[in-house]
Amino acid sequence: MKKALILGVVLMFGFALVIGCGPSGEKQEAAKAKTTFITIGTGGITGVYYPTGGAIAKIVNKKKDVYGIRCTVESTGGSVFNVNAIMAGDLQFGVVQSDRQYQAINGLAEWKDKGKQEDLRAVFSIHPESITLVAAVDAGINDIADLKGKRVNIGNPGSGQRQNSIDALEAVGIDYKTDMNAEGIKAVESAGLLQDGRIDAFFYTVGHPSGSIKEATAGVRKVRFASITGIDSLLEKYPYYAKAYIPVKLYPGAENTENVDTFGVKATFVTSIKVPEDVVYAITKEVFDNFDDFKKLHPAYAVLTKEGMLEGLSAPLHPGALKYYKEAGLK
């Protein structure tokens, strides 16, 4: 281990010596010195956040020579984790549910004790996400009301969906602590657990189509989307929830033949006020200037419009994003 490290240092030093001499070496060194490394926090690899981070990184990294920005993507526990990691300076950007953005900036839910996350800044919103309840047909679950007494993955702490599941259950009079066996496992494991018979159902707040839901609906155990109804009180109470449905034709393996009622939020792209204006400007500009190419990078982006990407944001816009929107006549 130690030897490998020493060898690595020697090699690096040698490499620096080689590229450090001569005119082209100087150029490379200068470019290296200017490179800004940024990381985007996403979600589980079978969600839509992870490919979304990848799509943004792909567009931005194409212009590495222009901006000196090198963008990488990290798989994480989801929205709440991402907000906290951005606030701590461990990540520079993240994909975060619109409801979680609202709660963070206003000091609600997971941020009730910590207070308002005043450094949080919005960049743009992305695809719609729906609160998706996937259930095994043999468990006899057609609607959220049927979850009493069942084993259900409501989402890991750190995920966006966990609070959505709890809110929906509460709205229909189910206490997740006492009326059912609630699991708090990462979404990436849900499909496997359902297929293995270890859970009866799971919640996932996600864009469609998603790898996780494809995996869940393509196994031997028959699966259906259960509706989430009886939640009018929820929609009235919280400004960030809206009616939505699951487009079941995207999942031919599911038992449903008609779209399934539920509610939804939006995925948004956020950062911190501490991230420099030119970095946020560059990312915003590249995504919007290459909007048609960006839209092709995931089928969940089919519904996106430039104007729509400025909606669903509750944290103040980062000055770098605002600068671009003004230039582009979007603000």
Ligand code: GLU
């Ligand atoms: N909405 C989920 C969350 O915030 C992540 C969904 C995804 O990864 O696509 O935890």
